[in-house]
Amino acid sequence: MKVVKFGGSSVADSEQFAKVKAIIDEDDQRKVVVVSAAGKSVAEKIKITDLLISLDKLRLNNSDYSEVLNKIVERFVRIKNNLHINFDIENEISNIENNLKSCTSDYLISRGEYLTAHLMAAYLGFRFIDSADFMIFSNGEIDMSATADKFMNIYQNNETIVVPGFYGSNKNGDIQLMQRGGSDISGAILANILDADLYENWTDVSGILMADPRIVSKCKRIDSLTYGELQELSYMGFNVFQEEAVQPVRIKNIPTKILNTNHPHSGGTLVVDKIKRDDKQLITGIAGKKNYTIITVKKYQLNKHIEILQKVLSIFQKHHLAVDSVPSGTDSFRFMLQQSEVKGILQLVMSELKNNCNLDEFSVNDNIALIAAVSTQLSSRPAIAGRIMSFLDKSLINIRLVIQEGSDMKIVFGVSNSDYERTISNIYKNAVGQ
Numbered sequence: 001m002k003v004v005k006f007g008g009s010s011v012a013d014s015e016q017f018a019k020v021k022a023i024i025d026e027d028d029q030r031k032v033v034v035v036s037a038a039g040k041s042v043a044e045k046i047k048i049t050d051l052l053i054s055l056d057k058l059r060l061n062n063s064d065y066s067e068v069l070n071k072i073v074e075r076f077v078r079i080k081n082n083l084h085i086n087f088d089i090e091n092e093i094s095n096i097e098n099n100l101k102s103c104t105s106d107y108l109i110s111r112g113e114y115l116t117a118h119l120m121a122a123y124l125g126f127r128f129i130d131s132a133d134f135m136i137f138s139n140g141e142i143d144m145s146a147t148a149d150k151f152m153n154i155y156q157n158n159e160t161i162v163v164p165g166f167y168g169s170n171k172n173g174d175i176q177l178m179q180r181g182g183s184d185i186s187g188a189i190l191a192n193i194l195d196a197d198l199y200e201n202w203t204d205v206s207g208i209l210m211a212d213p214r215i216v217s218k219c220k221r222i223d224s225l226t227y228g229e230l231q232e233l234s235y236m237g238f239n240v241f242q243e244e245a246v247q248p249v250r251i252k253n254i255p256t257k258i259l260n261t262n263h264p265h266s267g268g269t270l271v272v273d274k275i276k277r278d279d280k281q282l283i284t285g286i287a288g289k290k291n292y293t294i295i296t297v298k299k300y301q302l303n304k305h306i307e308i309l310q311k312v313l314s315i316f317q318k319h320h321l322a323v324d325s326v327p328s329g330t331d332s333f334r335f336m337l338q339q340s341e342v343k344g345i346l347q348l349v350m351s352e353l354k355n356n357c358n359l360d361e362f363s364v365n366d367n368i369a370l371i372a373a374v375s376t377q378l379s380s381r382p383a384i385a386g387r388i389m390s391f392l393d394k395s396l397i398n399i400r401l402v403i404q405e406g407s408d409m410k411i412v413f414g415v416s417n418s419d420y421e422r423t424i425s426n427i428y429k430n431a432v433g434q
């Protein structure tokens with residue numbers, strides 16, 4: 001049995017709905033369908049979720065929201081009418097309108113998935129199951145065992161269903177949203193609970209490319225990769241699959257495929273536990289992010305002075321700064337922070353570090369891009385890192401920082417923002433061989 005998730009662009013309008021139906025009709029193993037809210041298409045420039053976020057802001061500010069509300073209503077009514085779907089969407093919408101004065105933001109923003117799933121269920125002739133009735137949050141996280149119990153009480157074996165992604169409910173029964181792109185997580189959780197043979201994630205790209213195609217033209221597709229590699233690439237900036245959706249499929253070893261609704265037979269990327277790779281392929285993928293600030297602190301034998309590190313970390317914590325990674329040397333520690341987060345408070349943080357931490361030295365480097373070359377091969381063949389560095393060196397790219405931990409499947413290079421694109425194309429050209 002397959003769990004299939006369709007992203008926002010796959011359900012953006014009636015044409016896309018028809019493509020989804022053709023995909024479902026082709027394979028009777030596609031029994032559990034999870035949908036995002038209608039997203040962008042050539043004609044529709046704004047995702048329903050973003051319209052709902054604007055609507056929410058306007059109604060909370062007591063501003064006129066009628067224009068945004070009309071846009072949302074029109075889109076759903078158009079899908080219904082174009083496809084002659086027998087579902088009273090007008091009634092559902094008027095219920096939502098009646099709740100606008102008192103409902104929570106999470107409830108309102110989740111209505112995109114709710115309405116899209118209702119329409120899809122009626123269109124496919126599948127049963128609608130509301131995620132609010134089984135996807136249970138506890139302390140901000142999904143409680144897997146409560147969720148599985150609830151779901152198995154509602155779901156009848158082998159039934160064909162449509163479920164809205166992106167939300168669940170907390171123990172008071174209030175709707176709670178996941179993070180953006182969360183429908184991937186909803187689908188992965190259902191694949192886990194149902195022990196699916198395959199989790200298909202239908203998007204608008206034919207699988208995951210080895211690097212950003214805006215930087216590397218004619219970039220090759222990754223035909224298969226491991227869960228670990230996908231998690232690392234998602235963390236470092238690939239946004240085809242929600243990073244947190246990896247774990248539910250990984251722990252049950254459920255093969256996962258990234259496919260294209262617009263070209264269903266053009267192949268995709270398969271995600272599995274282990275892959276036997278051709279020795280010549282040095283890396284699986286390259287991802288990166290710009291705009292980091294690196295703070296390096298130095299103290300003689302710092303590794304023996306845990307109390308100093310604790311003080312440094314408590315300063316970051318006090319300012320609610322997420323520290324991305326902490327590579328260590330004997331006398332030094334590096335902290336990587338997103339520049340947007342430290343903006344405006346960097347001077348204050350620096351003076352607190354100077355006055356409270358008894359450091360020998362510290363320095364700040366701004367405008368750093370972090371680029372990760374990911375491959376499970378890196379842990380067994382650490383020399384790959386040296387090879388990559390040597391071709392970067394030949395291209396006169398100044399590497400400001402290298403992080404590779406022994407057991408790790410990624411090597412991260414820090415370069416100036418201005419060298420970001422050049423570094424990615426260079427690693428691609430030399431390590432992938434194009």
Ligand code: ASP
Pocket residue numbers: 007008036037047049050112165166179180181182183184
């Ligand atoms: N509709 C939500 C978003 O735009 C969730 C999702 O697409 O998975 O982020």
